[in-house]
Amino acid sequence: MMDGSFPPPPKARSREALTREAFEARLRAIGAARYHDRHPFHARLHGGRCSPDEVRAWVINRWFYQSRIPMKDAAFMSRVEDPALRREWRSRIENHDGSDGAPGGIARWLTLARAVGLDPDYVASGQGVLPATRFAVEAYVRFVRDMPLLDAVASSLTEMFAPKIHADRIEGLLRHYPFADETSLSYFRTRLSEAPKDVAFGLAWVLDHADTAEKQDAAAAALTFKTDVLWSQLDALWGAYVEGRVPPGAWTPGEGLA
Helix, strand or coil: CCCCCCCCCCCCCCCCCHHHHHHHHHHHHHHHHHHHHHHHHHHHHCCCCCCCHHHHHHHHHHHHHHHHHHHHHHHHHHHCHHHHHHHHHHHHHHHHHHHCCCCHHHHHHHHHHHHCCECCCHHCCCCCHHHHHHHHHHHHHHHHHHCCHHHHHHHHHHHHHHHHHHHHHHHHHHHHHHCCCCCCCHHHHHHHHHHHHHHHHHCCCCCCCCCCHHHHEEEEEEHHHHHHHHHHHHHHHHHHHHHHCCCCCCCCCCCCEE
């Protein structure tokens, strides 16, 4: 321009949000590419190739994740002003903590711990959990506590992909491991009926509220983050107990046995 000033930059064109169907397909594609059913540790576990101590290490470390699920859900609910959303979400806490004297998912996981030869009190103490497991799980709790509600709900949508892995796990463990029976695997059997309700609500809520391209990007990023949380736990297990690089303070075979 003659006066030496520069013209204003062109305005960025706003992107249109995907349709509801296309956005759901985007979310499901994240699971197809990144869910931890693709991790080689699960192929090893479900195929009967894990040693008893590798199974015990998995039970100990996965317990830490299970134990923090009701804590992250309580943190989420503490920020929710909508009573309808709180009413719907609180069943997730009951599913894991139990209610009216009925055991929940955490108690069922400790039943599995006993079945594989571990002292449930040792497992519940959190001793021996891998540092990487602890860091990943605590990062997930902080994410749900601190990020926008849409991001927090979207991060839970890994549940969309869980029924298949639970079914594969039940089949593989029953086929290959002597500890496996209907009692020891009750956690996974119960989740086959609990998870679909949570998935239906969470997915519908995200599809309803991710009504701009930017919000859809944020929800997709949150789901991707959660797949990273799950994947990193199995990477840590593989390095420590398949490759034998157990870090200081983590569980070592022979500890915590029943």
